[in-house]
Amino acid sequence: xxxxxxxxxxLAALVRQALAVSFQIELADPQVRASTDPKFGDYQxxxxxxxxxxxxxxxxxxxxxxxxxxxxxxxxxxxCEPPEIAGPGFINLKLRTQYLSAQLVGIPTTTEDDRLGMExxxxxxxxxxxxxxxxxxxxxxxxxxxxRSTVIGDCLSRVLELRGDEVIRQNHxxxxxxxxxxxxxxLFPDGIIPIALDPERAQSPDELEEVYxxxxxxxxxPAFADRARCAVTxxxxxxxxxISAWNLIRADSMATIVRIYEMLGVKLRGEHTRGESFFxxxxxxVVDELRAMLPDGRGSDQxxxxxCREDKGALCVFLEKLDGSPAFKGPQGDPLPMIxxxxxxxxxxxxxxxxxxxxxxxxxxxxxxxxITKSLPIALKARTDDLPHDPAQNRGGLxxxxxxxxxxxxxxxxxxxxxxxxxxxxxTWPQNAKREVKLEHVxxxxxxxEDRKMLRTRTGESVKLKDLLAEAVTRARKLLDESDPKRAGxxxxxxxxxxxRNAKPPVSHPLFL
Ligand code: ARG
Numbered sequence: 001x002x003x004x005x006x007x008x009x010x011l012a013a014l015v016r017q018a019l020a021v022s023f024q025i026e027l028a029d030p031q032v033r034a035s036t037d038p039k040f041g042d043y044q045x046x047x048x049x050x051x052x053x054x055x056x057x058x059x060x061x062x063x064x065x066x067x068x069x070x071x072x073x074x075x076x077x078x079x080c081e082p083p084e085i086a087g088p089g090f091i092n093l094k095l096r097t098q099y100l101s102a103q104l105v106g107i108p109t110t111t112e113d114d115r116l117g118m119e120x121x122x123x124x125x126x127x128x129x130x131x132x133x134x135x136x137x138x139x140x141x142x143x144x145x146x147x148r149s150t151v152i153g154d155c156l157s158r159v160l161e162l163r164g165d166e167v168i169r170q171n172h173x174x175x176x177x178x179x180x181x182x183x184x185x186x187l188f189p190d191g192i193i194p195i196a197l198d199p200e201r202a203q204s205p206d207e208l209e210e211v212y213x214x215x216x217x218x219x220x221x222p223a224f225a226d227r228a229r230c231a232v233t234x235x236x237x238x239x240x241x242x243i244s245a246w247n248l249i250r251a252d253s254m255a256t257i258v259r260i261y262e263m264l265g266v267k268l269r270g271e272h273t274r275g276e277s278f279f280x281x282x283x284x285x286v287v288d289e290l291r292a293m294l295p296d297g298r299g300s301d302q303x304x305x306x307x308c309r310e311d312k313g314a315l316c317v318f319l320e321k322l323d324g325s326p327a328f329k330g331p332q333g334d335p336l337p338m339i340x341x342x343x344x345x346x347x348x349x350x351x352x353x354x355x356x357x358x359x360x361x362x363x364x365x366x367x368x369x370x371x372i373t374k375s376l377p378i379a380l381k382a383r384t385d386d387l388p389h390d391p392a393q394n395r396g397g398l399x400x401x402x403x404x405x406x407x408x409x410x411x412x413x414x415x416x417x418x419x420x421x422x423x424x425x426x427x428t429w430p431q432n433a434k435r436e437v438k439l440e441h442v443x444x445x446x447x448x449x450e451d452r453k454m455l456r457t458r459t460g461e462s463v464k465l466k467d468l469l470a471e472a473v474t475r476a477r478k479l480l481d482e483s484d485p486k487r488a489g490x491x492x493x494x495x496x497x498x499x500x501r502n503a504k505p506p507v508s509h510p511l512f513l
Contacts, residue, residue, distance in 0.1 A: 008032050008043060011093060014076050015045055018069035023055065023062075032093075040086065041094035048089035059089030066091060120164040127438075128166045130360040130400035131157050134261075134268055135407070137174030138253040138275070139183055139212045141205045142260055142465040144455050145408065148444050153406035154266040156442065168398050171268055172356065173257075173275035175250050177349075179212065181232035184245060185224065186215030191231075193241035205256045205466075208249065232346065236280060250277075260465055279355035281383060283347045285375040286355045287315060287340055292372040293425055306424035313343030319420050328417055338417045350418060357422045359383070361437050363399030367430040402438040408446065415441040473503045 015030035031047045048063035055062065063085045070076045070083060081094040133153020136146045153169075161167045184193065218224040235242040254270065261268045294308035294317065304327045307318045316337035319327040326335035340351045362369045362380055371377050380396040387393060405415055419439045422428060428437040449455045455463050480501055487493040 007095075008034065010079070011043055014070060014073060014079070015047065015066065015091075017073065018066045019047070019051075021069045021072075022065040023051070025051075027051075035092070040090070041081075041084070041092035043093040043095075045091045045093070046089075048091060052089065060085060063089040063091050118162055126164055126166070127160075127402040128168065128398070128400050129157075129160050129402045129404060130168045130170055130398050131160070131404040131406065132170045132172045132356075133157070133404075133406035134266075135172040135174070136257060137179060138250055138257075139174070139179035139208065141209045142257060144447050144463045144465055144468050147264075147465060147468070148408065148447065149406045150261070150264065150266055150268070152442065152444060153404075154264075154268065156404065156406065157267065165402075168400065169268055169272040170356075170360070170398075171273045171275070173254075173273055175246075175253075176236070176276035176280060176352070177346075178228070178232060180235060180246055180249075181228040181230075182215035182219065183208070183212055183249060184231040184235070184242060185228040186211050186218070187245070191227065193245050205253065208253060229344070229346075236346075256466075260469070263469060274356075274359075276349075276352045278383070279352045279359065282355040282358070282376065282379040283351050285373065285379040286351060286358065287347075288373050289371060289376045289425070290315075290317065290340060290354075304420045304424065306421050308340075311337060314339050315341040317417075317421050319417060319424075327420065328413070336417075338421060350414065353414075353418050354421065357403070357418070357439075358427060359397045360400045360403050361422075361427055361430060362397030363430075364394075364396045366395075366399045367401075367432050367437075368396075369427050369430045400437065401433075401435075402440070404440050404442050406442040406444075409443040410446075412441065412443060415439075476503055477501060 012030050012032040015032055016027060019025055019027055019030060027047065030045055031050075032043055032045045035041050035044045045066075048066060049059045052059040052062045067083045067085060070080075079095065079099050081096055083094075084092045086092055131153060133156075134146060134150040136142045157167050157169055185191075215224075215228070219228065231242065235246055254273065258268075258270055290308045294306045303322055304319050305322065307320065309316060309318065311318075316339050318335055318337045320335070321327050328336040330336040338350050339348055340354065341347055358369060358376065359380060361367070362377075364377075364381075377396060381394070384394055384396055407415070419441075422439060428439065430437065447455050457463055480496075
């Protein structure tokens with residue numbers, strides 16, 4: 001197979017050779033680096049400047065001699081265009097397009113070598129990567145924004161797998177909390193949820209979104225908002241009717257989401273779903289642990305300590321620098337806390353993310369977190385006992401050594417505060433850990449329209465992912481048809497099947513019928 005040496009090493013060897021030829025000197029580091037600006041080619045060597053002093057010659061002359069020796073080498077000629085000398089003696093190296101395309105063609109296909117010529121990472125640097133991606137909200141439809149997290153997350157997962165890491169995909173869907181209260185209240189305004197929901201009443205994604213939209217618009221009415229909150233409390237408190245209604249809505253929504261995954265060809269499936277609801281039974285224990293661990297800022301993370309205390313009835317984690325000044329500030333410069341429990345007893349997005357972090361890191365066998373309370377480990381254990389076919393069975397978590405969150409940049413602050421808190425709790429240093437568990441927010445920006453604003457339909461709504469994908473398939477087909485006259489006769493073009501031309505997904509897609 002073709003396990004290649006990095007190109008910079010190959011080029012360095014050639015420059016070293018050129019130095020030996022023109023100046024009879026041996027240099028360990030001929031300073032070949034990737035260019036900072038593509039204007040200056042792909043690689044650069046600054047070796048001529050230092051050398052000129054040493055040799056008592058002018059830098060451009062030294063550079064010219066190196067370039068002459070390089071161009072005399074046929075190996076170099078295959079790799080690079082004739083080098084240019086810039087400024088006081090920089091040598092700019094530009095790879096030949098022909099060389100690059102030959103490299104691409106030379107990559108073994110998966111049938112010849114499923115490693116694509118990549119080396120596997122050694123055991124010591126191998127990670128158990130927990131990767132949180134896609135993570136749509138079930139009450140709303142997947143929109144174009146979720147495409148980013150889904151595709152970036154899936155690419156990263158595959159690359160890390162190929163690198164040799166153990167990759168555990170997690171779809172942290174929003175399937176709990178306020179949004180479901182709104183839907184339940186909108187669907188059943190009299191508060192009476194039929195005991196057995198007729199499956200016929202199952203909502204299509206468009207209908208469900210409409211229900212949510214209507215309900216959400218009523219949230220300015222305090223009476224409606226109150227009843228919606230009450231529905232959430234029922235749900236979170238385990239009310240059977242609320243739960244069965246929730247189950248149905250959620251299952252419908254998930255079926256649609258998984259169909260989109262199949263269509264995109266990403267590897268996320270139902271079994272990777274571990275949404276917010278999964279962590280419900282751990283939330284009270286997480287709060288106990290916070291109170292026990294951070295009464296007055298005992299935990300600290302590289303200069304940030306976390307203090308857990310009540311503020312206007314809400315339980316908060318304040319993150320402060322060691323001199324007591326706030327590490328995170330609100331718009332008025334006031335300390336900005338991470339709220340983990342509201343005054344009405346409700347838990348929030350951040351509370352769930354703390355529970356999820358414990359679940360993703362902890363493993364009672366390989367790397368148990370040093371918890372203070374008894375209740376959180378019990379809750380973790382109970383939760384994994386529920387999952388008979390889960391790899392995390394009875395181990396109280398996933399044992400991740402690197403936790404990735406593939407989420408858009410608007411949530412940057414949330415993750416900074418979350419990570420600081422998790423570190424302050426000491427959870428990133430579980431027992432047996434050889435190095436600190438890594439927490440990383442993989443950020444990306446928004447998909448903008450041609451007007452540089454958030455992508456919207458002509459009527460001003462956000463673009464539904466299923467519509468966007470259908471449109472993409474239609475346009476791609478049109479492009480293919482237009483290229484037919486040009487390409488016909490080329491073997492690979494003619495080999496395309498009609499199904500491939502129509503970008504037919506591997507399974508039937510009721511969504512696109
Ligand atoms: N459901 C969230 C959203 O659509 C993303 C969740 C990301 N993951 C997490 N662990 N917070 O905005």
